[in-house]
Amino acid sequence: MSQRATLGLFVAAGLALLAACVQQPGKPIAARAAEAIEANRRAELRFRSGDLEGAVQHYREALRIAQSIEDVEGIAANAINLSIAYQRLGKHAEARASLASVLDHSRLNFPRARLAQAALRRALLDLEQGRHADAAAWLEQAANWCGQQGCTLLAAIRNAEGLLALAEGRTDAAAASARAALEASRGAGNRVEAANAMRLLGNVAIRAGDAAAALAMLAEALAIDRELALPRKIYLDLVGLGRASAQGGERARARAYYERALAVSEADRDAAGAAEARDLIRGLGNIP
């Protein structure tokens, strides 16, 4: 009996070893869906290499294929990506139009998370163009679709609300939204939005004339952005730090921040940023 048990144990161990090597084969992807994914991947590669026109071309192709097979995830993902690429190219009308396939008169049932993403993108477009009322409406819609529990987009929505409040001069509301965004981003482990919230709080402090608080917040935002290696954010943090220093009467320190911002924008081939940094340096005048 003990021999049988040993033998059984031996066989069971062998079977367990075999079972450990087994892996369930993945679900095969249909050829048309694979084409859309391939176009999406190519577009992302071009987007990351800075070829925005190329990215737009491939995202449009991916969107077209996704629409031809009514792939709601694919349609939403590529429409949102297309809106980001168009916005970076300064083509706001096209960015708005690309989101229409998700937001306007669609008979497809998009997941609420996707609708919330598209609404947030629409709000950010309106915010950049100064359409504050439209931006507020889309942000409300985004928050509604996002819900409260477990929505990963909540921090970004709160930050966008803060930006809108700051643009309208409502500093208290902006600070409240930024604090809510900070809490949400920490809960979700979203460091990009955490840095955005700190930058927003720094900007609110500058508006309120509290240079010391602004410097502290912006320095924290800068530390995170440098860790995440995001040049455009580093530029914004350095400009904010320069403004806070100038506000506190430290013109030499402000100049140093602006010069760092200039170096970052030139290295990032951001002509507008470099021009703005030069203007800020000139605005300080000669420092004794």
Added chain:
Amino acid sequence: MQDEDVRSGRFAGIKKKVNLFLITAVLAFLGAVGLIGYKQGTFVRHASIYFYAADVFGINKGMAVKLFGLPVGSVKTMLISDRGVKVELSIVSDYLTHVPKGSQARLLREGYIGAANIQIVPGSDSRRGTGSIVAGDVIEFLPNRGVAELIDELKNQVTPVLAQLHQAIEAINRPESDFRKSAAAARILVEQLPATNQEARKVLRDVDRSVLAVTPDLQASVGAAARLGAQAEQQLPAISGKVATAFDTLAEAAEQMREQTRRNGDALNETLKQAPALVREGGNLAREGGDLVRDGQEILGAARNVWPFSSVVAPRTMRTLPLDSFESAGPGRGPAAAPR
């Protein structure tokens, strides 16, 4: 009764034998496991270094890591992080001293369908650091472009050139084009040259005759003029002869030129007739190349879905760019920028 005695004799000590067999089998199994573990480097000390990649297409867990072409470790884990995908490389500790600071990792494939591996490229820039890397260090990842993208780019660059060439040849072929008009005008001009030459010779002969006719009258009226006339009379035929010879040579040259131009025109005509066909062939070749690439992609795509490749290739999904609330922020980009 006798049978039972025989049977008990045959199976005497069978328990011992079976136990011995099982113990030997278990020991052999453990030995095999140990040997495999030894071969896999389980008993070798490893240290982890990291790199961040925007994406890990083509990188898999367990993929070999090579230094100067020698396997020195493997890919241990891949985790999504804020900076992209954080890839952990498990390197044999002894080799770490041979990896200088500032080294970079890149994905290397041995041929288009060959096995891929991570190659550590030792840093050559002395400014980036001295000494070797230590466990926990983060090195830079050099992303590389795929063959499909390279072909795609090449196709994008060649297609407009072919289109322009096609347009240029079509423009040359059009009857009303400037080139065709110029060629026709040149041909007419060359054809008219012999006639012009004959006219010139006729004019010269007339002049010669007139001079000969006028000379006697001039001799009678002016003595000095007569001498001059006589000299002119003597010299003019020689000059006329030389000019006539020169014009003959010119006529011959013109004839040769005409013949050569006609031949060149014929050759050009032939070339122009063949050019559209050549361009079409080039276009067909480009299309066939594109089809070949697409076929290759389809084959690879299909292979990805087949076991055992499907288990080692990460599933492909539609990707969304990160949504950023500060997307609208930036220099001169509206109210989201830092307040002034």
